[in-house]
Amino acid sequence: MAGRLWATAGSWVRAEPVGNQRKTPAIAVPSRNVTVTRTGAILPKPVKMPFGLLRVFAIVIPFLYVGTQISKSFAALLEEHDIFVPEDDDDDD
Secondary structure, eight states, rough: OOHHHHHHHHHHHOOOOOOOOOOOOOOOOOOOOOOOTTTTTOOOOOOOOOTHHOOOOOHHHHHHHHHHHHHHHHHHHHHHSSSSSSOOOOOOO
């Protein structure tokens, strides 16, 4: 089935443009959106990534911490050079 799709896509890309249209390259993105074969057999389950959620947290938490430290140091630098200093407004009147 994939061979037919590639053959169809290949013939479509080679077609000449009509009129003044510019020729744009077609990008084929493979995807799996079927769950059964042509004969009716059910395809196997996709491969599951072990420790997927743990891997996500192992990346997100350190980079979130590093980003926080960078922003704190940059805010301190701005305040040190009086580029951005928030005004202390006393609303206790």
